[in-house]
Every structure is written in C-alpha cells, then in structure tokens.
Amino acid sequence: MLSIKNLHASVEGKEILKGINLEIKAGEVHAIMGPNGSGKSTLSQVLAGNEAFEVTEGEVTLNGENLLELETEERAREGIFLAFQYPVEIPGVSNLQFLRTAVNAMRQHKGEGEMNAAEFMKLAKDVSKQVDLDPAFLKRGVNEGFSGGEKKRNEVMQALLLQPKLAILDETDSGLDIDALQVVSNGVNALRAEDRAILMVTHYQRLLNHIVPDYVHVLAGGRIVKSGGRELALELEERGYGWLGIKDEEAANSAN
Amino acid sequence: MKSAPTLSAAFLHPAGQSLPEPLLALRKQRGTALVDMPLPTRKTENWKYSSKYLKLTDEIAISLPADRKSGSSLAVPGYKVVFLNGVMMPEASEYPDLSGITIERFSDLDDDTATTLAERMDSTLDNNAVQMARLNSARFEDGLLIRLAADAVLEQPLFIVHEVTADASGSAYPRIFVEAGRNSQITLVEEYISSGSESVMVNTVTELALADGANVTSIRLNTEGENVQHIGATGVRQQRSSRFESHCVGFGGPLRRHDLQVRLEGEGAECKLNGVVVTQGKQHYDNHTTIEHVAAHCNSEETYRNIAADQSHAVFNGRIHIHQDAQKSNADMNNKNLLLSNGAEIDTKPELEIYADDVKCAHGATIGQLDEVSLFYLVSRGIGRREANVLLTMAFINELVEQIPVAQVRETAQARLNQFFDQTFEGA
Numbered sequence: 001m002l003s004i005k006n007l008h009a010s011v012e013g014k015e016i017l018k019g020i021n022l023e024i025k026a027g028e029v030h031a032i033m034g035p036n037g038s039g040k041s042t043l044s045q046v047l048a049g050n051e052a053f054e055v056t057e058g059e060v061t062l063n064g065e066n067l068l069e070l071e072t073e074e075r076a077r078e079g080i081f082l083a084f085q086y087p088v089e090i091p092g093v094s095n096l097q098f099l100r101t102a103v104n105a106m107r108q109h110k111g112e113g114e115m116n117a118a119e120f121m122k123l124a125k126d127v128s129k130q131v132d133l134d135p136a137f138l139k140r141g142v143n144e145g146f147s148g149g150e151k152k153r154n155e156v157m158q159a160l161l162l163q164p165k166l167a168i169l170d171e172t173d174s175g176l177d178i179d180a181l182q183v184v185s186n187g188v189n190a191l192r193a194e195d196r197a198i199l200m201v202t203h204y205q206r207l208l209n210h211i212v213p214d215y216v217h218v219l220a221g222g223r224i225v226k227s228g229g230r231e232l233a234l235e236l237e238e239r240g241y242g243w244l245g246i247k248d249e250e251a252a253n254s255a256n
Numbered sequence: 257m258k259s260a261p262t263l264s265a266a267f268l269h270p271a272g273q274s275l276p277e278p279l280l281a282l283r284k285q286r287g288t289a290l291v292d293m294p295l296p297t298r299k300t301e302n303w304k305y306s307s308k309y310l311k312l313t314d315e316i317a318i319s320l321p322a323d324r325k326s327g328s329s330l331a332v333p334g335y336k337v338v339f340l341n342g343v344m345m346p347e348a349s350e351y352p353d354l355s356g357i358t359i360e361r362f363s364d365l366d367d368d369t370a371t372t373l374a375e376r377m378d379s380t381l382d383n384n385a386v387q388m389a390r391l392n393s394a395r396f397e398d399g400l401l402i403r404l405a406a407d408a409v410l411e412q413p414l415f416i417v418h419e420v421t422a423d424a425s426g427s428a429y430p431r432i433f434v435e436a437g438r439n440s441q442i443t444l445v446e447e448y449i450s451s452g453s454e455s456v457m458v459n460t461v462t463e464l465a466l467a468d469g470a471n472v473t474s475i476r477l478n479t480e481g482e483n484v485q486h487i488g489a490t491g492v493r494q495q496r497s498s499r500f501e502s503h504c505v506g507f508g509g510p511l512r513r514h515d516l517q518v519r520l521e522g523e524g525a526e527c528k529l530n531g532v533v534v535t536q537g538k539q540h541y542d543n544h545t546t547i548e549h550v551a552a553h554c555n556s557e558e559t560y561r562n563i564a565a566d567q568s569h570a571v572f573n574g575r576i577h578i579h580q581d582a583q584k585s586n587a588d589m590n591n592k593n594l595l596l597s598n599g600a601e602i603d604t605k606p607e608l609e610i611y612a613d614d615v616k617c618a619h620g621a622t623i624g625q626l627d628e629v630s631l632f633y634l635v636s637r638g639i640g641r642r643e644a645n646v647l648l649t650m651a652f653i654n655e656l657v658e659q660i661p662v663a664q665v666r667e668t669a670q671a672r673l674n675q676f677f678d679q680t681f682e683g684a
Contacts, residue, residue, distance in 0.1 A: 048636050052628075076638035088633040092651025101647065102637035109638065141651075158637065 001026045001197050002047075002166055007058035009046045015056070016042040018222035024166070029198045031208055031233060034219035035241050040201045041085055043219070044170040047199075048082035049075050062166065077109040079165030083155035083172050090142035095154070098142045099124055103161055123161070131157045131187045149180035156187035167191055168199045173207035185210030205237040220246040263293040263391070264314055270429075271319035272343065272397030274363045276370035282377060287394035293387070302385060305571045305603045306542040309511040310388075311485065313425070316457050320426035322397065333664055334412035334445075341420055342428030342458070343398045356408030356440070362399045362431075373401060373433060380463040380491025385546065386515045389489035392429045392461040399431030404440035404470070413443040413475075413662050418460065422452030422483050432462040436470035436498075443473040445662055448488075450480040457485040464491070466498035468522060475665050476514070478506040479672055482539075485511040496522030496551075503660045504531040505669045507676070508539025508568055517546045520554035520582075530656050531560035532669075534676050535568035535600075542571040547589075549582040549615075558589040561653050564600035565680045575607040578615050585615040593623040594652050596680060645681045 002024040009017040016039045024030050034040050046053045047060065049072035060067040062078055070078065090098070103123075104114040115123070125135045131153040143151050152172055159167050169188065173181055188211050191198060200211065208216070208230065216232040217224045218241070226232065226244055268287045273280070296303030296310065303310075322343035335351035337344060337359065344361040351359055365373065383390055400416070420428050436442060448458065458480065466472055472492075480486060486509060492500050506512055518527045533541045547556045562570035572591045593602040606619040626648050634644035650657075650673070657673075660666045 050632055071635070071641075072632065073635040073638055073640055073644075076636055082636055084633065084636075088627075088630050090630050090633070090648070090651060092654045093647050098634070098637075098639075098647070101639050101643060102634075105638040105640060105643070162637065 001063055002199075003061045005059050007046070007060060008056045009042060009053050010056055011042065011053050016053075016222055017046065019058070020222070020224060022217065022224065024197045024199060026197055027194045028215065029192065029200065029211065029213045030215045030217065031200045031202060031213040032217050032219050033202060033205070033233065033236060035246060036203070038219045039222045040219055041170055044082055044168050044201050047168055048072060048080060073105070076162075077106060081159050081162055081164030081167045083152075083159060083167065083169045085170040085174065087143050087151040087155055089144050089146070091144045093142050094139055095142050096121070096124065096138040099138075099158065099161060102158070106162055127157055127160050130160060130190065132183045133157060148175035149177065152176060152184055153180070153187070156184055159191055160187060164196070166197045166199065168201070170201045171203060172200070173202055173204065181207070181210060205233045208233045218244060218246070220244070260297060261295045263290055263295055264312065264317060265291070266314040266317035267312070267391060268394060269317070270395045270397070274398065276362065276365050276367060278367070278370045278374040279362055282374040283394055283396065286390065290390060290394050296387065302544060302573065305569070306511065306513055306540065309540045311455070311510070312457070313455070315425035316427050316455060316485075318426040319395070319397070320420060320424070320428050320456065332415040332417070332445075335410075335414045337400060337414065337416045339400075339416065339418045339430045342396070342430045344400050351414070354410065356405035357410055358401075358403045360401050362401065365401065369401070376465065377433065377463065380465065380493045380519070381461070381489055381517055382546065385517070385544075386489045388487045388513070389459065389461050389515060392431060392459050392489070395427075395429040395459070396431035396461070397429060399433070402432070402434045402442075404436045404442055406438040406440065406467075408437060408440045410442040413445050415445045415447060418446065418448045418458065420450045420456055420458055420480070420484060422450055422454045422456040422481070425454045425456060427457040427459060430458070430460045434462070434464040434472070436464065436466045436472050438467045439469040440467070441471040443475070443661065445475045445477070445665055448478045448480050448486065450484045453481065453483050455483050457487065460486075460488045462490045464493070464500070466492065466494045466500060468496040468498060470495070470498045472499070473501045473661060474503070475660060475662060476502070476504045476506075477665055477668060478512060479668070480509055482509060484509055487511070487513045489515040490517070492518040492527070494518065494520050494522060494525040494527065497524040498522065499525070500527040502527070502529045503656075504543070505657075505660070505665070506531070506533045506541050506543070507672055508533070508535030508541045508570070510540065512539075512541040513544070514542070515544045515546075517548070518556070519548040519550055520556065521550045523551045523553045525551065526555035527557070529556070529558040529560075530659060532653050532656050533560070533562045533570050534673065535563070535570050536565040536676060536680055537568060538566070539568040540570075544573045546575040546577065547587065549576070549578040549585040549587060552581060552583045552585070554582065555586045556588070559656060560591045561656060562591075562593045562602050562604075563596065563649060563652065564594070564602050565596040565676075567597070567599040569601045571602070572604045573607065574605070574619070576609070576617065576619070578610045578612050578617065580611040582612045583614045585612060585617070587615070587617045589619040591621045592652070593621070594649065595623065595625050596649070642677070642681045646677045649677065
C-alpha cells in the first residue's frame with residue numbers, strides 16, 4: 001500500500017530524514033519508535049504533506065501513485081489520514097461544521113452525494129459515542145477548550161468518520177491517562193481492517209500493549225536502524241535505545 | 257508655503273427648498289459656518305489615514321436629482337422607508353399607521369415640530385470630530401423624523417433603504433432623526449445601496465436620542481459600488497437605563513468613513529457596538545467610534561473586526577472617554593484585524609481617556625494573518641484550500657455576523673461575503 005524509498009527531508013535547510021525505507025501492506029499495523037529528535041514526527045508530517053518540510057530525495061507511493069506530487073488535501077482524499085500530535089484549536093469554526101465539510105469533501109471525491117445536516121448529525125453522534133465524547137462538543141469550536149485527552153479522541157473520531165486507507169497516528173498516546181488511553185485504543189482497534197493500514201508513531205511502548213503492531217521499527221538519526229516484530233518494542237522497553245548504539249538526543253542535549 | 261485646501265464654494269448650494277422655515281434657516285446657518293472650511297489632510301489627526309481617499313470635485317458637489325417616482329425595488333421583511341439620492345420618497349415607502357409611532361418627512365412637519373427638531377439637530381455629534389459630516393447639515397434635503405411615544409414598541413424592523421443612482425456625478429445627503437421615548441423599542445436597518453457608475457458621494461447623518469429605558473437596535477449595511485464615496489456619522493445620546501445596540505457591516509469602496517458617537521448621559525445606560533469591515537482591491541474603510549461615559553454605572557462593549565485583502569486599507573479608531581463623574585463605568589473595547597495579503601494595510605488605534613478612578617476599562621487590538629497550522633489541519637482532512645480559507649476567515653467574524661438580529665441582513669451580508677471569498681481565494 002505505502003512504499004517509502006530513500007526518503008530525505010529537511011526543515012529550514014536542516015536535514016531530518018536521511019534515507020527512510022519502509023513498506024506497509026494493507027491490513028498491517030506498523031509502529032515507529034525512537035528517541036526524541038529522531039525524525040518520527042517529521043516523517044508523519046511529510047507523509048501528510050506539510051509544506052514546512054522539504055523533500056530533497058526519494059519517493060513515496062500510495063498504491064502505486066506518487067504521493068509527493070499531491071497536495072495535502074489530495075493526499076487526504078486518496079486516503080492518507082494524520083492524527084496530529086498537537087491538534088489545532090480553531091475558535092469560530094464549529095466541530096460539526098468542520099467534520100461535515102471534511103466528510104463531504106471526501107464523499108464528493110468519491111462521487112457520492114453530500115450528506116445533509118440532519119444525516120451528518122446522526123452519524124457524528126454515533127461516532128462520538130465510539131470514542132466517548134459528549135455530542136455537545138460538536139457545537140463547540142474545533143478543539144476549543146478541549147483537554148489533551150479530548151483532543152486525541154477527536155482525532156480518532158475523525159479517522160473513524162473519514163475511513164482512510166492509511167491512518168498515521170502521531171504520538172496519539174501522549175498525555176493520556178489510562179482510561180483515555182483505553183478509549184483511544186479501542187477507537188484505533190475499530191479502525192483495523194484488511195484494506196487499511198495503520199502507522200503508529202510513538203515514544204513509549206505502552207500504547208502497543210493496547211494496539212498490537214505487526215511490525216516495529218526503530219527510527220534514529222533520520223534512518224530506520226532496526227525492524228522487527230512486536231517483541232522488539234518489549235525489548236526497547238526493557239533495555240532502552242542504548243544497546244542499539246543510539247543516544248537519546250534529548251538526553252544528550254540536556255547533558256550538554 | 258502652499259495654503260491648505262478648503263471646501264469648494266460649489267458645495268454650499270443646497271437643493272430642495274420645500275423644507276419648513278426653521279430647517280431652511282438651520283441649513284443656511286450651517287452652510288455659512290462652512291465657508292472656507294479647511295479640508296482634512298494627512299496632518300488632520302482623525303483623517304490621517306483617510307484624507308488621501310477624499311476626492312471632492314465640483315462635479316460631485318451637485319445634488320443628485322430625486323425626481324424618480326419608483327424608488328427602490330429592494331424587498332424587505334418589515335416596514336420600509338426609501339431614500340432616493342438623499343431624499344425620502346413617501347411613494348416608495350411602506351409602513352402602516354402605527355400607534356405611538358410617527359414617521360414623517362421633514363417637509364410634512366408642522367412649525368412647532370420643525371422648530372424643536374432644528375434645535376436638536378447636530379446635538380448628538382461632536383461637530384469638531386465629524387468635520388466632513390457637518391456638510392450634511394448644510395445640504396440635507398427632505399429627511400426623516402421618527403418619533404416613538406413612551407412605551408411604543410415597533411414589532412418589526414424598520415428598513416431604511418438609502419439608494420443613490422449614479423447616472424451622473426453628484427452627491428446625496430440623507431438625514432434622519434430618531435426620538436425614542438421612555439421605554440420605547442425599535443430596530444432600525446439602514447441599508448446603503450447604489451446603481452450607476454459615475455463618481456458620487458453619499459454624506460449621511462443619523463441621530464438618535466434615547467429617553468429613559470428606551471431600547472434601540474441600529475443595523476447598518478454598506479454595499480455601495482466602487483464609484484461611491486461614503487461619509488457617514490451616527491450620533492447617539494442615551495438617558496438613564498437606555499440600551500443601544502449597533503451592528504455595522506461594511507464593504508469597502510474608494511472612500512468609506514463612518515463616525516459613530518455614543519454619549520452615555522444617564523446612569524445605568526448601556527451600549528453594545530459591533531462592527532465588521534471587509535476590504536479588497538484598492539478599497540478603503542475607516543471606522544471612528546467614540547463612547548462618552550458621562551454618567552456613572554454605564555456599560556459599553558465594543559467589538560470590531562477588519563479583514564483586508566489585496567492592496568486594501570482598513571482603519572479602526574476607537575475612543576473611550578470616561579468623565580470624572582462616571583464612576584463604576586464598565587468599558588470593554590476589542591478590535592481584531594486580519595490581513596489576507598502582504599499588500600493590505602490595517603491601522604488600529606484605541607484611545608482611552610479616563611478621569612474617574614473607580615472604573616473597569618479593558619481594551620485589546622491585534623493584527624494577524626490566517627494561521628498556517630490551522631490551514632494545514634483543515635486541508636489534511638481533505639477540505640479544499642478555498643474552503644479552508646473561507647472557514648478560517650469566517651471564523652474570524654462568525655460571532656459578529658450571527659449576532660445581527662435580522663435574518664435578512666445576515667443573509668445579504670453572507671452573500672456579499674461569499675462574493676468576497678470567491679474573488680479573494682480564487683485559484684487557492
């Protein structure tokens with residue numbers, strides 16, 4: 001489904017990704033782990049099409065189509081979904097309006113008719129229950145005044161509404177208490193399907209207890225330095241990154 | 257040294273001699289006072305950002321003809337008074353006989369009423385601050401006097417449609433005076449529209465006197481053409497426990513200027529002033545507001561938003577003056593501005609003058625652009641660029657548009673906003 005070959009990317013002239021290679025097939029769940037500053041979030045943003053990052057080399061294809069030539073919104077319509085690490089607050093745009101506009105943009109792309117307000121309201125209420133969000137939040141501004149956990153649940157809710165081919169979850173577990181983690185994980189597990197792939201980016205192993213990956217990759221210094229099954233995550237939990245010859249850049253920086 | 261430009265004598269010849277004698281006398285006296293009046297320049301503080309847009313040619317000085325019988329075809333849900341080229345047109349106006357409410361044109365006033373009106377005209381405005389609107393007092397023709405008796409309530413909005421027909425150059429001087437009696441209630445909608453393409457000026461003054469407990473909502477919508485210079489002033493005086501609410505929605509033009517002056521003269525009076533301005537191309541819009549807290553225990557709340565695209569220019573100047581005796585005043589002024597292009601300019605200036613020591617007075621002004629991160633968030637959900645830009649721009653003013661209490665005005669404003677979005681975000 002997703003094929004990444006020798007991907008290099010920079011931000012403000014500084015190279016962050018230094019040759020990523022990754023193949024993800026439909027139905028698979030991949031986890032990318034790594035220390036801070038290793039390039040995990042950059043990879044997510046580059047795949048979603050954030051123009052702040054410049055791809056300098058390599059190729060990315062989604063079902064054979066060159067992803068890098070597509071605008072952000074076109075990638076989304078082709079089935080890329082990024083759950084943001086830091087979802088944006090947009091006062092003045094209601095969640096309902098935002099979600100309905102997004103769902104209808106997707107439907108239009110697929111040649112389906114738009115959903116009217118009443119149809120959409122019913123769908124949105126059903127899905128919000130799935131992630132344990134009070135439907136009253138639909139009337140509020142996008143992520144406005146949401147707690148960290150509510151924001152993450154809203155991201156998963158969007159994935160459930162938009163039904164992407166590839167869902168990229170960027171640190172979707174960060175800042176969640178154990179109950180919220182359970183809710184979010186249930187939502188993500190509900191996304192698992194034979195025709196869908198999931199790419200989880202995470203710093204910690206604990207999310208992987210709830211969403212069991214098929215493959216685990218270790219990203220360090222802008223490259224994937226080790227890949228394995230889910231047992232790799234457990235090993236990382238136990239031994240840290242040191243045994244792979246990686247120093248945590250954050251730890252290194254704070255030591256300086 | 258080059259002498260400062262003065263008002264051309266061509267502007268001092270009013271049309272329409274059918275007014276009652278006291279009004280003719282007032283007009284003449286105001287005209288005399290304007291002889292050799294210096295025109296604002298960029299050194300004139302309250303016209304600093306706008307004087308260069310003012311184009312007063314002698315062709316514009318001529319009164320536009322008001323002989324068309326038909327008047328505006330604009331359909332409105334409510335009562336309607338039509339001004340054509342500054343002159344009230346009874347034939348085109350539609351309103352029933354309403355108990356406690358008189359709606360009269362100046363030429364129909366009896367002598368006593370005209371004398372009283374002449375005494376009160378200009379009393380709501382600080383004439384030094386609205387120098388260009390003073391021209392209206394020297395030029396007004398058949399205007400409108402609305403009087404609400406005590407406890408009179410107008411159930412439907414009264415639309416006042418100001419239409420100018422710019423088939424030739426000239427100017428129009430609509431004039432309105434509203435006397436809202438004790439505990440009376442009215443919603444006025446002033447809509448400014450135009451047809452034709454010659455260069456014209458609308459110079460308009462609306463005055464409102466609110467007695468104790470009166471409740472007046474004033475809505476103002478400017479959608480005139482690119483050939484229309486608009487200079488307007490609204491003066492409001494509020495007595496005890498009265499409430500005034502203003503909603504101004506303005507689209508830019510070659511010159512758009514509105515001075516809104518509110519005097520809170522009776523204890524417990526309150527006002528709420530909302531404004532939305534949208535400019536594009538090389539358009540201009542300048543809002544100057546003044547709130548005078550004269551009496552104690554008064555509240556004022558002011559929220560203005562400007563959006564400027566292309567090479568356009570918007571100005572907001574908000575003055576709050578809290579007098580020495582106005583203890584326990586509560587004043588809140590907020591102005592936010594959105595620049596949609598690098599070539600656009602917005603100037604904002606809050607002015608606070610406070611002489612009482614026990615008051616709450618807050619003000620804030622910001623200027624920014626659409627947030628790139630928010631934009632990325634929206635398009636990453638498959639929402640198109642144009643739609644995402646529109647959502648974020650509407651988010652900036654939604655709250656104010658939704659507060660406009662007359663649905664038709666919201667719809668007209670939204671339709672104009674959609675045109676603006678089509679032009680501003682095309683190709684996005």
